[in-house]
Amino acid sequence: GKPNQAGRTWRDLLKSDPSVDLVHFTILRPPYKSDNATEDELALIAFPTEELFEAKLKEFDLIIFDQYERRGVITQTYLANMARYVTEGGALLIAAGEDFAGPASLARSPLASVLPAAPTGVVRTGEFVPMLTEAGKRHAVTAPLEGRKWGGWMRYIESTAETGDTVLAAPDGKPLLVLDRVDKGRVGMLMSDQIWLWARGYDGGGPFAEMIRRVVHWLMKEPELEERRLKLTAEGNTAHVELRSLMDTAPPLQIETPEGETIEPVWTETGPGMFAAETPIDQLGLYRARAGGLETVALNGPANPKQYADLQSTIKVLQPLARATGGGVFRLNADGSGLPDIRRSGQRGLSAGGNWLGLRERGAYAVRSSSSQALLPGILAAGFLVLLLLLAWRREGR
Numbered sequence: 547g548k549p550n551q552a553g554r555t556w557r558d559l560l561k562s563d564p565s566v567d568l569v570h571f572t573i574l575r576p577p578y579k580s581d582n583a584t585e586d587e588l589a590l591i592a593f594p595t596e597e598l599f600e601a602k603l604k605e606f607d608l609i610i611f612d613q614y615e616r617r618g619v620i621t622q623t624y625l626a627n628m629a630r631y632v633t634e635g636g637a638l639l640i641a642a643g644e645d646f647a648g649p650a651s652l653a654r655s656p657l658a659s660v661l662p663a664a665p666t667g668v669v670r671t672g673e674f675v676p677m678l679t680e681a682g683k684r685h686a687v688t689a690p691l692e693g694r695k696w697g698g699w700m701r702y703i704e705s706t707a708e709t710g711d712t713v714l715a716a717p718d719g720k721p722l723l724v725l726d727r728v729d730k731g732r733v734g735m736l737m738s739d740q741i742w743l744w745a746r747g748y749d750g751g752g753p754f755a756e757m758i759r760r761v762v763h764w765l766m767k768e769p770e771l772e773e774r775r776l777k778l779t780a781e782g783n784t785a786h787v788e789l790r791s792l793m794d795t796a797p798p799l800q801i802e803t804p805e806g807e808t809i810e811p812v813w814t815e816t817g818p819g820m821f822a823a824e825t826p827i828d829q830l831g832l833y834r835a836r837a838g839g840l841e842t843v844a845l846n847g848p849a850n851p852k853q854y855a856d857l858q859s860t861i862k863v864l865q866p867l868a869r870a871t872g873g874g875v876f877r878l879n880a881d882g883s884g885l886p887d888i889r890r891s892g893q894r895g896l897s898a899g900g901n902w903l904g905l906r907e908r909g910a911y912a913v914r915s916s917s918s919q920a921l922l923p924g925i926l927a928a929g930f931l932v933l934l935l936l937l938a939w940r941r942e943g944r
Contacts, residue, residue: 552641552742556612559745559755566762569606571598599624603631607766613643613739616650626656632731633660637765642703643739644669662710662726663735665703673698676722676738676752682713684792684819686771687725687760692818697749699740711773711792725764725773732765778835780827780846787811787835789821796821797838804831804846874898 553572560568571594599620609628632638638660645651647665652658675698682688702716710726710733724735744752764771777788778801789796796813803809811823827833830847861875868875872895878884891897891904898904922930 555742555745608637610639612641615645629657629660633729635730637732639734641736647703660728662724663705663707665705668704670704671701674717676714679712679715681711685713685773687764688713691753696752702738705737734761776840776842778842778844780833780844785825785827787823791819799837802834804829872897
């Protein structure tokens with residue numbers, strides 16, 4: 547977007563995250579602006595719109611618009627590409643400024659089809675303190691922020707949330723932070739340009755770094771930040787299940803045992819949107835839990851119980867079977883020596899001895915069809931034979 551107070555704060559935060567590879571552009575001069583200087587005299591580079599929003603668009607995990615105003619830099623076609631990019635699995639974050647409420651808003655572009663909130667055209671000013679909504683107290687992104695005190699903001703863009711989850715709101719209930727899933731992708735909208743006040747410590751500051759980092763990683767589909775998540779742990783004689791949900795009540799829980807039996811433990815609410823259940827188990831193997839369309843699995847015991855029962859190699863297990871079928875079992879030395887002599891053996895009798903191993907000739911084959919074709923026709927073959935005899939007779943006559 548254009549230069550603003552929060553630009554450096556956003557950039558420093560995202561660059562400090564080792565899991566984020568940041569590509570940052572600030573639009574300093576729109577195409578329609580005229581200067582008393584030639585382009586050669588301007589220390590600016592052309593905005594690489596085609597490269598970013600067409601050629602390499604799908605290489606990005608997240609696109610952030612920070613107080614962006616439509617000024618002809620990104621065309622409607624590229625914005626339509628971004629909307630398609632979101633529905634196909636990409637992520638978009640809008641940090642709205644005052645321009646978002648005007649005619650140059652992204653909400654008046656093809657990108658509006660994936661935005662969960664629409665501006666009313668009103669910019670509210672005056673100090674206020676953001677607050678978590680009921681959904682925000684349950685959502686994995688903002689739930690850890692409950693109970694903390696933070697400073698106020700001075701401005702927000704009034705909007706109406708049409709889809710998604712409003713996790714942060716103004717005192718009048720208008721959305722400040724909306725998170726939404728759009729087909730395979732995700733979208734976040736921050737309806738204020740004042741979050742940098744938290745980073746600067748105004749009025750005591752606020753959880754700027756933690757909240758933005760959690761929002762960014764949720765948009766990039768961090769499993770630990772899923773708002774609907776089912777987790778199953780099976781250890782020893784107990785199976786422990788945890789559920790995170792945005793609902794007030796938890797759906798019924800079913801646990802399938804390795805033998806195919808079904809257990810239905812009862813949920814216990816442990817916090818807003820958090821539920822837990824435990825049940826005794828007495829089988830080794832794979833357990834499967836289902837609740838409200840979510841499904842997860844957990845393994846009780848080692849990955850291969852029988853193989854781990856005795857890790858010492860031995861020939862005693864296969865020796866009886868080998869003797870009963872006329873075969874043998876051989877142990878190789880650590881350096882690979884001790885390999886028996888391999889030979890053919892008949893269909894009857896032993897197939898192994900002290901230092902030899904036999905491969906039985908079973909004759910297990912069947913002829914399904916056969917065909918033959920003459921090399922030469924009969925007359926030509928007879929003529930060719932007579933010619934060879936004459937050549938031989940002539941040679942002998944010399």
